[in-house]
Amino acid sequence: MFNKKQKQLDNNERPSLVTLTRPSSVIAEQFRTIRTNIQFSMVDKNLKTLVITSAGPGAGKSTISANLAVTFAMQGKKVLIVDADMRKPTVHKTFRLPNRDGLTTLLTERDVEIKDIAHRVDTEGLFIITSGVIPPNPSELLASKRMDQLITEFExxxxxxxxxxPPVIAVTDAQVMASKADGTIFVVNKDGADKEMDTKSKELLEKVKANVIGVVFNRVELKGDNYYYYYGAE
Structure with missing residues (x-):
């Protein structure tokens, strides 16, 4: 169905994808805990769309997004991760994919179909849509009727x-998409947490009636593991 060829990568090439490189680690288990907490938070509603954001840069939201996508795919779900950070995209770097075409292409070229853009990677059930070319008007594109149509097609x-x-404070993109999504996860960096920025972000998300279903407290040191990264959604 999907025209993009499957991408095979050695796990050693993907240090940020700990759910693939170290699936038995404490960190990978924390991602499975986050997955479970997300599922329990939406028991009365079928969660189809999930926004991952943070207050500012450097919180690790893209790493969280990628590993959560892998974890849900490993559960047998058909998962799509969309790099909707059309200002500073990173998903293509994480998965070592080309970024010539992506979300921007789907938003601006009506004759292009999802199957022509989505990358099917070697993790069963996981598909990637990169950001594509950085546009001059990301917020307007995300707020467009075309974006609404794409979300329906994705679902x-x-x-x-x-x-x-992108982070909530910097631009309105996250607010726009949080208002459309079933749920939002907010990532907080333990070492760089700014209470004022986090509070402001919470207020901005509340203004658009975002359904914030959890917070991931990132880069928390875990005893017995050489990395320090993640806890779970609360």
Whole structure:
């Protein structure tokens, strides 16, 4: 169905994808805990679209997005991760994919179909749409009727769609998409947490009636593991 060829990568090439490189680690288990907490937070509603954002840069939201996508795919779900950070995209770097075409292409070229853009990677059930060319008007594109149409099309094709968004404080992109998504996860960096920025972000998300279903407290040192990264959604 999807025209993009499957991408085979050695796990050693993907240090940020700990759910693939170290699936038995404490960190990978924390991602499975986050997955479970997300599922329990939406028991009365079918969660199809999930926004991942943070207050500012450097919180690790893109790493969280990628590993959550892998974790849900490993559960047997058909998962799509969309790099909707059309200002500073990183998903293509994480998965070592080309970024010539992507979300921008789907938003601006009506004759292009999802199957022509989505990358099918070697993790069963996981698909990637990169950002594509950086446009001059990301917020307007995300707020467009075309974006609404794409979300509906995504929901018809996949069990879960994860949108990796820019930080809330910097631009309105995350607010726009949080207002459209079933749920939003907010990532907080333990070492760089700014209470004022986090509070402001919370207020901005509340203004658009975003359904913030959890917070991931990132880069928390875990005893017995050489990395320090993640806890779970609360």
């Amino acid at each position: 018809d094709l996949f069990d879960l769609i994860i949108f990796d968004m």
